[in-house]
Structure formats: C-alpha cells, structure tokens
Amino acid sequence: MEYNFREVEKKWQHYWAKKKTFKAENKSNKPKYYALDMFPYPSGAGLHVGHPLGYIASDIFARYKRLKGFNVLHPMGYDSFGLATEQYAIQTGQHPEITTKTNIARYREQLDKIGFSFDWDREVRTSNPDYYKWTQWIFIQLFNSWYNPETNKAENISTLIEKFCIGNLTCGEDRGEGWGDLNEMQQSDLLLEYRLAYLSNTMVNWCPQLGTVLANEEVKEGVSERGGYPVERKLMKQWSLRITAYADRLLSDLEGLDWTDSIKEAQRNWIGKSEGTSFKFKIQESDDTIEVFTTRPDTIFGVSFITLAPEHELVEKITTAEQIKVVKEYVMFAKNRSERDRMSDVKKITGVFTGGYVLHPFTGKQIPVWIGDYVLAGYGTGAVMAVPGHDTRDYAFAKHFGLDIIEVVAGGDLSKESYDAKDGKLMNSDFLNGLDVKDAIKKAIAIIEEKGLGKGKTNFRLRDAVFGRQRYWGEPIPVYYENGIPKVLDEKELPLLLPDVDKYLPTETGEPPLARATNWKYKGQFEYENSTMPGWAGSSWYFLRYMDAHNKNTFASKEAINYWQNVDLYIGGAEHSTGHLLYVRFWTKFLNDLGLLPFTEPAKKLINQGMILGRSLFFTRIESDSNTSTKHQIIISCDDFPKYYEPISNTFIGEYTKWHCPVEFADEKDRFYKKNLAALVDVYPMFKDIIAKETFIVNWKQDDKGEDYLLLKSEVEKMSKSKYNVVTPDIIIEQQGADCLRLYEMFLGPLELSKPWSTIGISGVSNFIRKLWRLYHNGGVFNVSTEAATKEELKTLHKTIKKIVHDIENFSFNTSVSNFMICVNELTEQKCNKREILEPLSIIIAPYAPHLAEELWFKLGHTDSVTYAQFPAHKEEYLVNDAFAYPVSFNGKTRFKMELPLTLGIKEIEHAAMDFEEVKKFLEGKSPKKIIVVHNKIINIVV
RNA sequence: GCCCAGUUGGCGGAAUUGGUAGACGCGCUGGUCUCAAACACCAGUAGGAAACUGUGCCGGUUCGACUCCGGCACUGGGUACCA
Structure with a gap:
C-alpha cells in the first residue's frame, strides 16, 4: 500500500485539534520560546502560495523547539481592520464585519490544511471589540503621557503640569502667563503640544479618492500604497502620535537586535538622524531673523543666498512690494502641485526672489533671500543657507538663476559641479582658512555658539505619525469633544464600539463616515471624534495579546508578560x-516606560522571508492597421513575434499590447487551447468584450494532435488577483499533500530570497516522501526490525542529525530538505529497516513533515503525539572516519585522490605523497618547491 | 542619485566560511519492467574531440579564491530635493 496522504493528513489534523496538542501554557518548568509570524490581512483572494512560506519556516522552528524541550508559544491571528474590506463594503453595501468573517473563515480553512502547530485558543482579531478595547486603552495612555527629555522616557502628563505650576517650564512665548492664568482651552492646547497622542494642524498626505489621510509609509512615489491613487499635501487638524520623541532610542537600540542589516539600515535611513548647527541670519532693516539648519557650518563663508520653503512663515514679511505679485503666484503654484508632480519633476528647478536680504553674520554682506520648493517646510527650520559651491541642490539652483558660486573648500572644479565631499582645505573663509573640513566644522560651531548666533542641533527625518483616518473600518478613537476641547474616555467606558452607519461613505459635507451614525454621542450630548485609527494601530501590540488573549482586566497579565517576555523569533515580509x-x-518602548513591560524591544530575532513571485501569462495582440476604419485585433503566439516585428525601427507593425491570461487556463508549456475559450469567457466575463469583437482575429497554431492553441508570453511579477497569476496552496495540498507543500516551499531556496513560483520540481519532493515511507514498509506492510543497526547505518543517521540541527538553527531549511533526501537515499541503499535508525528519523523529520511523522510514530507503536518526543542528539563516535581520500593538487589544481589513514601526521603524509606513483608522474622528475598538507583537507604540491 | 541584496550548469540551488566547484532536486538522454502508458528502478548529464577552460567582468593578495581586497557592469528591492 502506497502512502495515502489524504487520509493520514486529515486524521492527524483532526487529532491535533481534538487533543489541543499545541496548546501553550502560561506556566511551565520548561524554558519558554516565542515564535511569531506577522499575522495576515484577510483579503478576499484567500491565502496564496507566498503566504505560507514564512509560516512554514516558523512552524518548523516551533516544532523543533518543542522537540528540544521548550514550552513554545506559536500563535496566529488576523489584522482584520483595513481599507480593502471597506472598499468592498462601499461597492456592495455589505457590512465589513461580514466580509471579514467570511474571509477569515477561508483563511482558517486554508491554514488548517497545511498542518500548522498554532495554538488557536489564543487567536486574535484586531477588529474584535475585545481586542480593540485595549488598542483604545493604549491610545488613552499615549494621550495621558508626555515625553520628559530629562528622564528620557514617557511620563504621566501630571508631572508636566506640575512643572508648569511651579514655573520650571514656561507656557510658551505667546502665552506668557503662568499655568494658573490659562483658561481650560488654553491649558488643553498647551498640553496637546506635549502629549504623545495629540491633535494639531499638520501637513498631511491627503488622498481624495480614498477620502482619507495617509501616513508617510503608506505613500509610495506620490501615490497611495493601496490602490495607487494620487496623494496631495494638505493642512488638516489631525491626531498624531509623537514617535519622534523616540527617534534616538529607536535608532540606538537597533544595535543590539539580531535583525538583518538591510532592515536595520532601512530603519536608520527612515529615522534619518543628522547632526548639525542651527543659527540665525538677521533680516536687513528688521528685528526678525531667519533660522537655518546646516550640517556644514564650515561653509558659512560660501553662502551666497538663503532659500525658504514656500510655506515658510516669514515669506510674507520679507517680500518687498515689487516682488509681492510673483511671490504670491509662486506660493500658490507650489501649494497646488500634487506630491506626484513635485516628485516626478525633481530636476525641474523652480523658485523666485523675495526682494529681501539678510546680513551675513561674519562679513555683514547682503545676502538675497529666495523661495524654492526644493526646501521642505517640514524639515529642519524650513530654510537653508545656500552654499552652491558645496551642495548639489544649491548649485543647481544658483546655476539656474545665475546666482554667485563661492569656492570655500579646495579640491573641486566648480565650473562643472559642486564639490560636496568633506575633504579638503578651507579657503576664502577668514578665520577658517587652511583648516581641514572636520576641524573647520568644529571651529565654526564653537564661534557660532560663542557669538550667540546659534547652537549645535540634531535633526531627524522621521515625522510624527498621523493617526486618524477618515474611514469607517477601523478602531474608533476614544475621544469626545466638550466645548471644543478633546477629552479621552474613561477606561471603564471602553470599548467604544464602532457604530452602525447607513453608508460607508463620507457625508455630504465631507465628514468621515462615522459622522453618519445617529445618536452617537458621549453621554448623549458630546460629539465623538469621528476619524478612526490607521491599519497599523492593532498590529503595534498584538504580540502582547497572544500571551494572554482572553484577559478581561488588562491587555495581558503581568504574569503572562513576565513569563513569555518578548518574541524570540519573528518572521515576516520585508515590506514592513x-x-x-x-x-x-x-x-513597546512606550509601554516599557510606563512600567508595563520588562523589555524595550518586541522581537529579538527577525527574519524576512523573500517574496514568492507569480508567473503571469499574457495574450499578445497586434492592432493591424490603424489607418483603416476596421482595426483588426490579431492575437498571436509570442513565438510569432518576428513575423510582426520590424527590427530596424525596433517596433511592432501596428500597436502591440498584451493582457493577462489567468494562469489556470494554460498548460505547463504556457499554451492556451482554443477548446478552453468558452470556459475562459465564462469565468472571466471581461474576456467576452475582447474576444467577442468581430474585428478580432486569432492566429491559432496547431499541436501534433491538430488542436488549436496559442503560445502565451510569460513574465514574473508580484502575485495578485488583478494579474490573474495567483496560485493557492489548495490545489497542491489536494494533489500532493500538505507535507509535500511544506517540504517543497522550503526546498525552493533560501528563505530570504525572492523567487518565482513554479511547481516544476515538486515531483522530487513527492518522490522523497514515498521513498521515506517505503523504508518503513515492505510490500505495503509495515515492517521495521529490532535488529541492531550497522556502523554505516548509524553513521548515516548521526550525520543527518548533526546536519539538520545545524541547518535548522541557521534557518537553512532548503539544505535540510536536501540532507533528508541524502539520508533516505543512503538508507535505501543500505536496505535499512531497523527501529534503531528509523525511530529517531521519524522524530527529526517531524517539524518538516508532521503528518507523515505522526503516522510513522504511531505505527512504531507510540500512543502519544510525536510533537513532544525528544529530539535525538548526534553522537560524534559514529561519525569518525579512519581514512580520508586526500585530493592532491599541483599548484592549486586538483589532479587525483589519495586515500590515507587519518592517524598519519603531516610529515608522514608528505612522505607518503612523495612515494605515490601518480605524484611522481606529475612531477616529471622535478622536485617540488613546497608541499602544503592540511590535515583531513588537502595536499597541495607547488612545482 | 543614494542605501541594501544578489549574479554559480538547460533550471531551482549546494559548497563545512580560504582547501575536491556544481551536493540535493528538476529537466534531459539511454536502459530495465510493461501489449502500452504511468509508477518504480539502473546508468549518464558544466563546456570541450582533447590539451584544457570554467562561479557576471577587470585586476590584486595567497601554495590555493565562488569565498578576502580594489575597480566596473548588470538584475532585484528600498528610498528620494532631509540642507
């Protein structure tokens, strides 16, 4: 009887669910291990073959750790608030909650079929009120906290009020009076400038099509990450989180993390710390000053103009009467440019002269003030001292408008380009002349500080995170307004439930959807905040909830947190x-500041699995003749391209276009058969429009059986529903089994690498499974002997154990599958069916192919699950060789092998080599210059 | 532009971290079994007739380089006027 994976896999999945095999206890004598996956957003398309890649890896690791005697927390849940579900709700009117439930059910079914060892009792869903109650609770803590720079941590807002009361802190230049003199509104406004969750007028990324603001990382190249809609800058009153307070700690704590360098580097770049100096230029004939930020104070004598951001507050003040018209026009132009426009013509230089001047702090010279949109309002002071000689952007601006370019650092050729390198001697720079750049920076700062012109300052690129979304399907922000003053709900009043609305669209007056909720008022009278939290709110703490998923009194109990600590292994995509x-x-750092967590980082080790790419297939079409009234759409096979191709002009005759063919309609040779046309049109109605047209001609080809087909063009791209290239794991599980899918996904290559999905090699893995099964069977009957194993058999087993342990601990799952194959090949060769070998083998393969392992374990006579067996340790004694076939090389080129006992010393090996016939032959009578012998490795003879 | 990752047979990929390049698997070729196919099994498979040549390209260090160093090219990802 061959291995019946369908029956076996179903049986054990049932068993695991019934016995709660993977239930993790919050108390145990065993050491703990927390293996976490980034939880999925349950979309309507279901799980595709890319999702399980990381899940399989972490599952193997979790199962391995259980076998090694750890108490393992390996949970799964759903990031179930989000835009896609809401867009679907807008189109169909179906409540997002229903869509979410359906999608989750489908995900769960798919996950179950792969045989993951999740503790489902701990499942979380970010859209469940039981869960988002605590997301809201954390928001309230953020609102009630400020960041104390003296203690370098978050503290309750009361400690800030205290400082105001005793006058340690002033209430701000424009307020002047003491805390007690401020009215309630003024106090609220003042505190909002310090709270970690705060309301303010900020420049936001507004996406009109989505009807909401977006965080910086939700905007890619000027369009929204989801949907690809244009984004513009807009000043809006918005909730934000003061993540910038943590910028320095987020940066420095990266050091201790076992994360990949590329992720750490991406975070460093995103935080963008830059150290420099800020100092003031006095405006001519005015008491006002313009403050600039620079990292190159050494180039102060190279300043030939000042550039302000169009939004800079002094623009109006400094502009002269003659210039007012052009400046106003320019500011309007800059404001109305969308983000994408601005980004797409970065090279286009725009700007205007204000007519105003500032005075150089050292030379007293007049310096013109310009406005340019290459200066960002949100960074530094929104003003730069332009040093065209030594800054590429300033140089371009100066060249474009014919402004002075002064050389102050020797070493470049300013007639061609600016010299930005921090290398060379200062010139034309008064007291800095002759100094190296490094020393000049130091001296310049010292003198600027001495003269009281400015001081050293650190800037971050990181912006505070906009936290409100003008959308429905998210956590309501637990805030109400009393006389226009924002106040948070009491903890006892949580959760603030998402109200029902008649439509998931903004109101006629442009208010967010929550404004549609009728009778939705705090205590029946105060307006609630009607924006909701962004998608990332719930995922910012979910790893904590898994520790104690059903706690009604707190987000997770102290005991649970103290036991599980932070995540030991976190696997997920690099896109996050x-x-x-x-x-x-x-x-995590914030909750740690409040004393709620004993750690400052969520995950010790992070691995990014590579993306599994889809292989898209395309119909290719040539539009025959664009001059005649009837255009013929000729659909051709991609290997017919040359017939329609004009090699001299490098173009197709007529217009060439292509469109996706759903991959499931093609055979393994990328052929689409005419007989499937009706089915295609049936499933994808959009093809009807294209194919049904009378002007539509298909140049079918014929295979050897005379059947009509088209050869499709293939391309590798991201897997997505819209590209018709999604492959779900379901078919593979149905045809080859879950263990096969697990092994195959690992066998594809290193976990971190991106690779296109292809099932071409899957038969190798499925053969391996059958071969392994056959070791334990003879003629279909279970047949394992108790005979003692031979030396060779033991060597095969222990060699494999050693390699598998090494591979798992280095997350090299692809090579471990190879090693299992080698092991099974060797044991088959040895005709081994000894329990002494096969029982440990069934344990070490259990993390990879758990269903198969359980079945073999059961057949070996065990009554409990293999999950908690003991992982065998390898014994070196079985691995020792007594001889080694030394490769003998001449000048580094390997020529032949020579078997010698390992007991021989270096000198003895040398002698043995010189006596060897083949060596003599290669030496041709010459004597060697040198012989290099590396014990157990190589013999190299230099001639 | 900048940052990161990568480039090895027809294909996915190995190489104990400086020591036999191409493990393992796919594919392909030939064979056994079969009326035939599927499955399975056996043999071969970097290129070259060979000497030899071969890990993107050029150079270096070394007895010895896929591995280390310098320079370059290409591919993929991230980022974008951050002063």
Missing part, C-alpha cells in the same frame, strides 16, 4: 521594515 516594525518598537 519601516512601517509596522517602527511602530511596534515605538509602542
């Missing part, structure tokens, strides 16, 4: 490197 991973680190 600057979004999710920064926020979850931020929240």
